[in-house]
Amino acid sequence: MKMFCYQCQETARGKGCEIQGVCGKKPETSARMDQLLYIARGMAIVNRQLREKGASSKDASRFIVDALFTTITNANFNNDMLDGYISKALDLKNELEGESKKRGMEPPFMPEVSYHIPKEEYGVHEVIEHSGTLEEEITSVLHDKNPNIRGLKQLAMYGCKGMAAYARHACNLGYEDEDIYVVIENALAEISRPDISVDELFSLVLNVGDGGVKAMALLDKANTSTYGNPEITKVNIGVRNRPGILVSGHDLKDLEELLEQSAGKGVDIYTHSEMLPAQSYPFFKKFPHFAGNYGNAWWRQIDEFETFNGMFLFTSNCIVPPRPKTTYMDRVYTTGVVGMPGTHFIPEGKDGKKDFSEIIERAQTCQPPTEIERGEIVAGFxxxxxxxxxxxxxxxxxxxxxxxxxxxxxxxxxxxxxxxxxxxxxxxxxxxxxxxxxxxxxxxxxxxxxxxxxxxxxxxxxxxxxxxxxxxxxxxxxxxxxxxxxxxxxxxxxxxxxxxxxxxxxxxxxxxxxxxxxxxxxxxxxxxxxxxxxxxxxxxxxxxxxxxxxxxxxxx
CATH class of the missing domain: 3.40.50.2030 (Rossmann fold)
Known part of the structure; x- marks a missing residue:
């Protein structure tokens, strides 16, 4: 057993991925995610304690959200990027603990298991004293021997990952809710308790659900306040005769900036998979180069991207590792929490904006998309x-x-x-x-x-x-x-x-x-x-x- 992960529906044999993720995640990537989540749990514990004194860190709360989001299925396969998250997590955690000590607060309890992996094995940061066997630490999810306790803890954790994704998209549009951070950090702290009971975990899981309602309501407010209420829209599923950029994922702020920067550049912007609903927002309809929707659900990208001929932008999870002879990977750009070896990353600038000029310029040299279907679908309800x-x-x-x-x-x-x-x-x-x-x-x-x-x-x-x-x-x-x-x-x-x-x-x-x-x-x-x-x-x-x-x- 080189890893253990059972967070998605396609997990191996319906039990858990132990050699490599069905999603394509490698053991060394899984190990880094385990360690990042361990540190995030420690951050949540200290920040929850500081919050009781009115001294919690908003930077820490936002980072915890990103740490959860980047470990979601099909979001990040880039080990170097994950190492950067781990380094930042350690710095923030040290700052939180320093603030706690300055206030004379009792040291909070820490998670009961270290997810340390020996550096010579996977190159992961050496953070915490080695404890237990190597197998116990690689299979960090399995550290809880009681399967009911383990399952409920992971149910809470996975719920927090989903909530974090929605909270991040809302935050990108300037909308935050401290109550959501409270729910996430409380859940991460509580699942770190070695003495938590099954009944307490069931209550915790429903509390995470409450947080999920708040996160979805917040994102709905962010999207509709910024872009207007979606309206019934007939979406073209054919193609035009100009080069294109295909935008996948969920983040509407990234789409907005790309559309603004690509206006008048001779390039059309298409939506893919979960970005399809953007076609129904009044704001985006003002861009004449905002074309239709190309392709289908996320998992069909390895075939459909070959025929698109243009450039690709992933704004959130749903990226799939390519086949060995894939021709399009050098034309893929990622941003936010998304990472994939062999692709290009677009960071956020100091002004909070992103520069999409490179992907736009490269798109101008591409062939138009190959049509794979015709017609319209109706969205916007x-x-x-x-x-x-x-x-x-x-x-x-x-x-x-x-x-x-x-x-x-x-x-x-x-x-x-x-x-x-x-x-x-x-x-x-x-x-x-x-x-x-x-x-x-x-x-x-x-x-x-x-x-x-x-x-x-x-x-x-x-x-x-x-x-x-x-x-x-x-x-x-x-x-x-x-x-x-x-x-x-x-x-x-x-x-x-x-x-x-x-x-x-x-x-x-x-x-x-x-x-x-x-x-x-x-x-x-x-x-x-x-x-x-x-x-x-x-x-x-x-x-x-x-x-x-x-x-x-x-x-x-």
Whole structure:
């Protein structure tokens, strides 16, 4: 066993990656991430103590968010970049401890296990006295011998990773909420306690879910205040005849700066995967060189990037290590927390802005994209737009023309079993409407599913973080029908998960009391039978079966 990681849905054998990550993560990269997270936990413990005295560090809180974000699945594969994070983490942690000592505060407890890896083995910083066996420290997640304790701790950790991603995107637009930092740092401190109980961990997990709701609400406010409310938009999925830059990931601030700097340069900007919802914001529509959406979900990039012919910008996670004979890697640029060997990194300047001139200049020399499909898809059904349609939707529900809404949000992935979601959408009764957010939509958003008296049968709220829109919509319908709970609405949940942002969406829904959620295509490897049993008892959470069985269960 050279490493251990089971944070994503595609983990090896549904149990854990031990030799190399299915995502492409190497053991030496995994070791660095383990160490970075260990130091971040120590920072959280000290900063939580300082916060009690009104002396917490905002720089430390922001760094902890970045440390969590950069270790999310498919974000950072660059060891040198991770070493830089570790060095900065140590400096910040020393500053925090120095501040604590100056105030005469008792030294706080520290995490119970060091994730030190001998320097000669992987080149990771020698930080803490070696303790335990080499195997225990490489497999740092497995240090907790009780699988229920371990699973719940990681559930909290992975929820914090997803929350951190949303908090960082909001921060990039100038929006922060101290309560989110409090939830994250408290969770990291609590999972470091060697004496924490299963019951305490279940409460902690739901508290992380509360933080997730706040983070998604904050990002929704940041996005809509900056770029306007998304509106119904027909998005072209064909190509133009000029060179292009394909923007992937989730960060709208990066897209804004790229569009502004590339205006009038003879280059078109296309969205990819989770950046598709940007097409629906009024602000971005003012750029005539903002073209359509190219390609599909993140995992298909290794084929689709070969035909795009232009340049690529990754603004957040969803980057995939290339095949050996890939031709496009030298044309890939990353920024923010994203890193990949063989690509180019665009840093943030001292003025807080980024210089995209190099990628723009190189794009000008590229061939136009090769067309891989034609047509349009409709997007822009975030909460403001759907609520504008609410009277019509309510009438359709009351008349029986809309029987149920099916929330099919979440992530897409490579496993063949995910064709289930396409078949489920195809066979869904024609009086049912899909509410979606995240890249899971690529399994069915190009199907000819039609509409119900002008209301499309796929209402796309946007990115994974826009699952918050689905909560707003559900609460509005609850109030309109004068119901006590959203669980009384004709809404069912069939959610796909892949990585940690889907985890925080699930925890957010649970913290809001939403029940009867089906999730798949497989259960998280960190869900033990005992954890699943409690979730089933409290929330009636279920797993997918066959399309026929689930249609009978969810639709009736």
């Amino acid at each position: 975030a909460h403001n737009q759907v609520l504008a349609l609410a009277p019509k939707i309510i009438d359709l529900i009351k008349s029986g023309k809309i029987r149920k809404f099916v929330v099919m949000a979440g992530c897409d992935g490579r496993m063949p079993s995910r064709k289930y979601y396409t078949e489920f959408a195809e066979r869904l009764p024609k009086d049912c409407v899909i509410l979606t957010a995240g890249c899971a939509k690529y399994r069915y958003n190009k199907l000819p599913l039609g509409d119900i008296e002008g209301v499309p049968r796929v209402l796309d709220a946007g990115q994974c973080n826009d699952s918050y829109s689905l909560v707003v919509i559900a609460n509005a319908l609850k109030d309109a029908f004068d119901l006590e709970s959203v669980n009384d609405l004709p809404i069912v949940y069939n959610i796909a998960w892949y990585e940690q942002k889907a985890v925080i969406v699930l925890l957010a829904l649970l913290s809001l009391g939403v029940k009867n959620i089906h999730t798949g295509p497989t259960l998280p490897a960190f869900f033990t039978p005992e954890i699943l049993k409690v979730l089933q008892e409290k929330f009636n959470i279920g797993t997918i079966a066959t399309v026929d069985e689930d249609l009978a269960t969810l639709i009736g």
